[in-house]
Amino acid sequence: MKSEAKTVIIGGGIIGLSIAYNLAKLSESDVVVLEKGYLGNGSTFRCGTGIRQQFGDEANIRMMKRSVEIWEGLKEELGHDVEFTQSGYLFLLYDEEELESFKKNVRLQNKFGVPSRIITPEEAREIVPLLNTDGVIGAAWNHTDGKANPFKAVFAYAEAAKRLGVEIYEYTEAKGIKVENGGIKAVVTNRGEIKTGRVINAANAWASKINEMAGVPVDIPIHPYKHQGVKTEPIKPGQIEPMVVSFKHGGVYLTQEANQGGVIGGYGLKYGPTYDITPTYEFLRGVSYRFARIIPALKYVNVIRIWGGFYAETPDGNATIGRINEIDEFYIAAGFSGHGFMLAPVVGEALAELIVDGKTNKPLDFYDPYRFERGELRGKAIQMG
Ligand SMILES: Cc1cc2nc3c(=O)[nH]c(=O)nc-3n(C[C@H](O)[C@H](O)[C@H](O)COP(=O)(O)OP(=O)(O)OC[C@H]3O[C@@H](n4cnc5c(N)ncnc54)[C@H](O)[C@@H]3O)c2cc1C
Numbered sequence: 001m002k003s004e005a006k007t008v009i010i011g012g013g014i015i016g017l018s019i020a021y022n023l024a025k026l027s028e029s030d031v032v033v034l035e036k037g038y039l040g041n042g043s044t045f046r047c048g049t050g051i052r053q054q055f056g057d058e059a060n061i062r063m064m065k066r067s068v069e070i071w072e073g074l075k076e077e078l079g080h081d082v083e084f085t086q087s088g089y090l091f092l093l094y095d096e097e098e099l100e101s102f103k104k105n106v107r108l109q110n111k112f113g114v115p116s117r118i119i120t121p122e123e124a125r126e127i128v129p130l131l132n133t134d135g136v137i138g139a140a141w142n143h144t145d146g147k148a149n150p151f152k153a154v155f156a157y158a159e160a161a162k163r164l165g166v167e168i169y170e171y172t173e174a175k176g177i178k179v180e181n182g183g184i185k186a187v188v189t190n191r192g193e194i195k196t197g198r199v200i201n202a203a204n205a206w207a208s209k210i211n212e213m214a215g216v217p218v219d220i221p222i223h224p225y226k227h228q229g230v231k232t233e234p235i236k237p238g239q240i241e242p243m244v245v246s247f248k249h250g251g252v253y254l255t256q257e258a259n260q261g262g263v264i265g266g267y268g269l270k271y272g273p274t275y276d277i278t279p280t281y282e283f284l285r286g287v288s289y290r291f292a293r294i295i296p297a298l299k300y301v302n303v304i305r306i307w308g309g310f311y312a313e314t315p316d317g318n319a320t321i322g323r324i325n326e327i328d329e330f331y332i333a334a335g336f337s338g339h340g341f342m343l344a345p346v347v348g349e350a351l352a353e354l355i356v357d358g359k360t361n362k363p364l365d366f367y368d369p370y371r372f373e374r375g376e377l378r379g380k381a382i383q384m385g
Pocket residue numbers: 010011012013014015016034035036037038039040041042043044045046047048049050051172173174175202203204205206227228229266308309310311333334335336337338339340341342343384385
């Protein structure tokens with residue numbers, strides 16, 4: 001293990017790896033990534049794979065528009081297929097209030113170049129013939145949203161970062177951060193100490209612990225909540241290509257994996273704050289019922305796996321990304337709730353630009369870690385899938 005590095009990133013999930021890769025791409029390759037388990041074992045490998053630009057606020061729409069542009073070219077850029085598929089996102093809408101709010105979102109999305117639109121229940125059924133549209137009065141549809149394979153994306157980012165000179169240490173836990181006179185001196189790990197002047201906290205559900213280690217004086221509320229995922233046995237390919245979401249049914253979301261044919265998804269049941277991720281029978285019952293409500297044919301399909309993972313939640317459901325002013329060269333990119341996987345490419349790009357160039361054209365102000373202390377909550381981001 002290196003005893004010195006210009007930058008130490010704590011957290012080997014998709015966010016930490018994307019930041020590492022993007023720093024190296026901007027010629028800042030003296031970077032070490034510390035991961036206390038194996039890469040991706042935090043939330044990233046436990047996610048629902050969804051990638052969407054259908055948000056209800058300007059910042060998340062602009063960030064995701066750029067992220068999707070990067071996802072589109074990621075296979076070529078990183079040299080590995082991450083199975084990004086633009087199979088769309090379909091939000092089922094059941095009453096006038098929901099319809100009006102999604103119409104408003106669509107107008108905003110269109111303003112920033114996202115080709116979403118409101119469609120009829122009949123059109124929704126053309127996209128997913130197995131869909132139960134009882135009670136559905138419309139749907140919000142965007143064909144450029146999609147999904148990708150988190151296992152392959154983590155591998156692709158890690159390998160590309162390593163090729164550019166980044167060193168990645170798995171099973172290496174940050175245990176302490178030495179700060180003197182407002183500047184970082186070293187990160188203490190279970191395998192020894194790394195002298196460094198810059199730390200990036202990409203520990204997501206554990207981010208508050210890392211802030212504590214460094215003595216970050218500002219209150220950045222990020223708490224771990226257990227959310228669960230489910231996967232079924234494979235069904236005939238191409239049955240449920242888009243991500244289908246219904247808030248009416250408890251925030252259920254589901255999609256069929258392009259490569260393996262199983263249906264994966266989850267719903268809004270959450271527990272916490274907790275670091276316990278044991279899957280629950282309550283979830284299995286709840287998700288099975290909701291899947292069958294949306295796609296009745298799924299009644300006859302076996303569940304093969306359920307698992308737990310974290311939404312690292314802030315009070316407004318948006319991440320905290322930026323510099324911590326009181327400690328020179330301490331940055332945070334954490335608290336991604338249910339949408340850190342989709343945002344990872346643009347977050348890596350934006351934070352690397354901020355660090356290397358001192359500025360970025362992405363709307364990082366929206367994710368200002370100081371907003372909570374100022375009592376400035378953002379509008380709650382759309383959470384599911
Ligand atoms: C059920 C479920 C469904 C989801 N669905 C979606 C979805 O469809 N789309 C989407 O975009 N997002 C989804 N998410 C959210 C997404 O998984 C996360 O937002 C994203 O993975 C965050 O990435 P990350 O790198 O910040 O965090 P993580 O992947 O959790 O990485 C943080 C890493 O930090 C490491 N770490 C912590 N402390 C230390 C330490 N002291 N030293 C060293 N390493 C440390 C951890 O081990 C962990 O690997 C879902 C999440 C869940 C649980």
